[in-house]
Amino acid sequence: MIVLLDDHTDASRQALTLARKFGEPRAIAMDAFEPFAPDALASAIVALDPTAVIGPGTERGNEVMARVAARTGLPFAANCTAAEPGSPVTVTRLRWGGSLLEEARLHSARPLITVAPHTVPADTGPPPQPVEVGAADQRDLVVCVSEHVQPSNGGVSLAAAKVIVSGGRGVGSKEGFAIIEELAGLLGAAVGCSRAVTSAGWRPHSDQVGQTGTKVSPEVYIACGISGATQHMAGLKGAKRIVAINSDPQAPLMLNADYTVTGDLKEIVPAISAEIRKRR
Structure with a gap:
C-alpha cells in the first residue's frame, strides 16, 4: 500500500x-x-x-x-x-x-x-x-496542539495571504513598521518580516518569512528594505510576483524581483498608501 x-x-x-x-x-x-x-x-x-x-x-x-x-x-x-x-x-x-x-x-x-x-x-x-x-x-x-494563537497581523495568515507586505532591517525600528502596517491594511494584506527584524525584537517570530519562518505563496509579495538573504528567499519560492523596494539596487532581492523601486522606503511606502487612498 x-x-x-x-x-x-x-x-x-x-x-x-x-x-x-x-x-x-x-x-x-x-x-x-x-x-x-x-x-x-x-x-x-x-x-x-x-x-x-x-x-x-x-x-x-x-x-x-x-x-x-x-x-x-x-x-x-x-x-x-x-x-x-x-x-x-x-x-x-x-x-x-x-x-x-x-x-x-x-x-x-x-x-x-x-x-x-x-x-x-x-x-x-x-x-x-x-x-x-x-x-x-x-x-x-502526549505531544499535541494545545492552543491556537491568533496572529498579530489582524487575523490574516501569512501562509494563506494573497498579498504580503514585508519589512526588513531597512525599516529601521519597531515603530518604523507603522507604514508597513498601514499599506498592508489598505491592501487587505498580511504583514511579514525578515529574520533580522525578529532577531532585533521588532516583530514576533510568527511574522517571519523564510526558511526558519513561514514559507509563503502569495499572488504579490512586497518587500520593503529586505536585502534578500538565502534563507529569506527560500520562503518566497511560491510567490507569483515580487515587488522590491530598497535603496540598494544591487541587493539580491532587487535582482530577483519582478518589479523594483530604488529609493528610501520611508518616502516610497507612504506615497503608495497615499495614492491608494486617492484612488478610492
Whole structure:
C-alpha cells in the first residue's frame, strides 16, 4: 500500500503527483486525530505497513514523516522536487534553503518522502481513497496542539495571504513598521518580516518569512528594505510576483524581483498608501 499524508491543500495534491508514480495511493488525513498529534499519526501510518509514504513538505508533513522514520529506523528524504521508483529510489531535493538541488539515491525498502511545496504540479485526477484509523494510544497523544494563537497581523495568515507586505532591517525600528502596517491594511494584506527584524525584537517570530519562518505563496509579495538573504528567499519560492523596494539596487532581492523601486522606503511606502487612498 502506498500512503499519502493528506492535509487537503495544494501541497498534498502536489505530493499526490509524485505518489502516483509509485502506485495508486490511499490517503490518511493530517487531521485524523484532533487536536493534531504527530505521534498518533506516525503510529497509524506504521501500523498500515505501507510500501511507501509520501507527504507534503510542510511543517506538519515533515514533522509526522520524521516520526515515522524514527519509529521504523528508515531513511527519510525531505523537500523533494522529483522522485523515480526503483531499487534504489532516485530523488531530487532542495538543499541549502533551496539554493541548490541535490540528486540522491534512497536505499530503503519503504521510501519515506516529502515533496517541497510549489515545486511539482498539483495532481488533477480523482482523490485517493481514504484510510480509516482507529483510536490513538494515549501515549501517542502526549505531544499535541494545545492552543491556537491568533496572529498579530489582524487575523490574516501569512501562509494563506494573497498579498504580503514585508519589512526588513531597512525599516529601521519597531515603530518604523507603522507604514508597513498601514499599506498592508489598505491592501487587505498580511504583514511579514525578515529574520533580522525578529532577531532585533521588532516583530514576533510568527511574522517571519523564510526558511526558519513561514514559507509563503502569495499572488504579490512586497518587500520593503529586505536585502534578500538565502534563507529569506527560500520562503518566497511560491510567490507569483515580487515587488522590491530598497535603496540598494544591487541587493539580491532587487535582482530577483519582478518589479523594483530604488529609493528610501520611508518616502516610497507612504506615497503608495497615499495614492491608494486617492484612488478610492
